[in-house]
Amino acid sequence: MNEFCKMEIGIDSFASAMYGGAEISSADAMEQLLDRIVMADQAGLDLFGIGEHHKKEFLDAAPAVILAAAAARTKRIQLTSAVTVLSTDDPVRVFQQFATLDIISKGRAEITVGRGSAVEAYPLFGYRLADYDALFKEKLDLLLKLREQEFITWSGKFRAAMHNQPVYPRPLQERLPIWLGVGGTPESFVRAGTLGLPLMVAIIGGQTERFRPLIDLYREAGRSAGFKPGQLKVGLHSPGFVAATTKKAVDTYYPGYARLWTKLGKERGWPPVTRANFDALIGPEGALMVGDPEEVAEKLLRHSKALGGVDRFAFQMDNAGLTHEQLMESISLIGEKMIPLVNK
Numbered sequence: 071m072n073e074f075c076k077m078e079i080g081i082d083s084f085a086s087a088m089y090g091g092a093e094i095s096s097a098d099a100m101e102q103l104l105d106r107i108v109m110a111d112q113a114g115l116d117l118f119g120i121g122e123h124h125k126k127e128f129l130d131a132a133p134a135v136i137l138a139a140a141a142a143r144t145k146r147i148q149l150t151s152a153v154t155v156l157s158t159d160d161p162v163r164v165f166q167q168f169a170t171l172d173i174i175s176k177g178r179a180e181i182t183v184g185r186g187s188a189v190e191a192y193p194l195f196g197y198r199l200a201d202y203d204a205l206f207k208e209k210l211d212l213l214l215k216l217r218e219q220e221f222i223t224w225s226g227k228f229r230a231a232m233h234n235q236p237v238y239p240r241p242l243q244e245r246l247p248i249w250l251g252v253g254g255t256p257e258s259f260v261r262a263g264t265l266g267l268p269l270m271v272a273i274i275g276g277q278t279e280r281f282r283p284l285i286d287l288y289r290e291a292g293r294s295a296g297f298k299p300g301q302l303k304v305g306l307h308s309p310g311f312v313a314a315t316t317k318k319a320v321d322t323y324y325p326g327y328a329r330l331w332t333k334l335g336k337e338r339g340w341p342p343v344t345r346a347n348f349d350a351l352i353g354p355e356g357a358l359m360v361g362d363p364e365e366v367a368e369k370l371l372r373h374s375k376a377l378g379g380v381d382r383f384a385f386q387m388d389n390a391g392l393t394h395e396q397l398m399e400s401i402s403l404i405g406e407k408m409i410p411l412v413n414k
Contacts, residue, residue, distance in 0.1 A: 076413050077374065078382040080117030081110055081401065082152040082307055085129035085136060086388045096129055102394040103129075104140055109398055111144040113405025119152030119182065119307075119384055124190045134167035141175035149175055152307065152384065153184035153251035153270070157205040158191040160229065161213040162237055165246075172241035179241065182270050183210060184251030185258075201228070207261075210250075214265070217246050249305065259284045263291030268303035270382070277355040278308070279376040286378070305382030306373065309389060310359025312366050312403045313396075319360050324348055326391030327358075359385060363403050367411035 083106070087099040094102075107118045118140065120133035130136065137149040149171065154164055164181065172179035185206045192199050208226045215224055216237055225231035250267040252258040262269045269288050271281055285304055292302040309327070313319035328343040335342055351358040355376075359366050374380035385404070387397055 078116035079409050080115045080384050082119040082384040082386045083388050084121040107140040108143050109401050111147040113402050115405050117148040119150045121152045122155050124194050138171050138174050148178050150180035151182050153182045155186035155191050156183040156209045157185050158195045158197050161209045165216040169239050169241040177242040180247040182249040182251045259288040260291045263288040264295045266297040270305040272307045273357045278357050278373045303381040307384045308357050310385040312400045316361040316365050323360050323390050363407035367408050
């Protein structure tokens, strides 16, 4: 990204059914989520992403369905997955779903594909974790061919072969955007660069600038494969929350964040969250984007400079037990106050 490019800013959601420390009905949670996507569209945000999980506390098992409902109620915002767990899905069905979304949204659909940080989809759909990387590599190859060709001849290990078979519908966009979602594996960054795919980096802890060597690997792999710098886009996905003042943002966000990440820590072997940990993460180099519009804008610009340019940033906000009203207010502040500061 050069200094004259506009940074795209949006929201990623896992369609949580837990708000304000209390569980609400699935129907109410989904209605509120769609209202937030409409708010993001009206407030001038650039994109809204829906993740994919297969757990009781999330409603995002079928992200393309949620995005299609949002497409019918919005006008301009880009609609993407965040991420589609391609390893456990059929690339043909993924392509058809998002091509259909592209038609409904009149050309606003994108796909962000990844292997998934949670692994519940593998036993659910009958795949082996031992094939974690091989599944993704093979299915990504097919998905990219589906994007380029109407008639497909292809064979692989994990799916039935295709022999000059047409795949419909075709998307409205000439080339459906496909981003590659990555964590911290160098091979994933190199793969994205070699394929010339835009990169979406999930940074959920530590210092953001520690990802610079990996992003440099991505850019170097892309250049070596013959892609121009403008084709090698970099996006970031990080937890965050914007409020009218930094004190309000911190006081509102911290209790739910600490609860959730302490719970996840018990499941994954991480230490409990402490206030000292949290304060480091919301500091100048930390990954969490929590503060008032001015502070978060300045931090995002610092991160972009440290990483050699960032083209896109997505907040992950509904993971801290915040109420629908708090999330709506934050989206409004991001659109009306923070985005103009970032892109002025």
